[in-house]
Amino acid sequence: MSDAGLSIGPTRFLRTVVIGLAVTVGLILATGLAGGRGPAAALAGFLHLKGHLHAPNFGLLAAAPVQIQVHVAAVSAALAVGVALMLGLKGDTLHRALGWVWVTAMATAAISSLFIHRANGGSFSLLHLFAGWTLIALPMGVFAARKHNVRLHGRTMTGLFVGGLLIAGAFAFLPGRLMWQVVFG
Template structure:
């Protein structure tokens, strides 16, 4: 396999981030409209948080069940490490070590999410599809790296970062959800 140029890699990351932002915008408007708001009212609510900016209310997270606390901790770790992995040098010892920590954090986030049913009491929601895919794709990405299939490894892990962390994470900040209440409510 030939190495990609740094510019191509950055362009792909930027494209994936823009796709994630677009999907988040569509989800935000869709959920708001499903709840009876127009698209502009939904965006205004999302962007301005009802005109009440404040510091995050971490007391709500402290009062949440342990599976939610574990999930948020794992997602936070995976997000921070994921950004460092995407921005850093690939293939060295630091990348491999952080990569294993990222895999454990992503697996923890996915497994813990299977025990969270606040959006649909007692049932799985569409967000649980991200957890299922993460539990399937993580071993595929690790296996690709072990077989030195760098292209498949990079695509799989970048896809998990964008889909499992950015898109699913943005859905956690939709109006009415716990993260929305912590950050904006």
């Protein structure tokens, strides 16, 4: 059973991205509101820029510990390949090959994140739950594809893309985090 003609399509992909971003902004606002600030102040605090555009400071990444460098490289690869997979045809040889690259990149990102403890004083944080779930859901998604359960495979992998890359990734860009400093600092 081949589903080579099926594609997520740009409209569904954009809807998925918008939902992921909306959830992320909602979490940012909820965090700010819990801190006693209003929605505008919470969003302004998150988006606090120094008033000028500049190139990212990749020197900060080069100086970061190796587990962070591996994590950023794996996440970057997973994001690029994931977009290609979401927009491309499903079930063909290219999809399968890129799918294995994506699964490997996601597993590498999840495992490497287990060795990153900078955000929570040297211990695990709530973000590590995304890593745990990724390591559980990835084999489930692969198994669903191998059993030709296209619907479960698509839902599992799309959920990992949105939750593991977009939502968890957005937390990497919170003020004070390394990626915030690389891009906005």
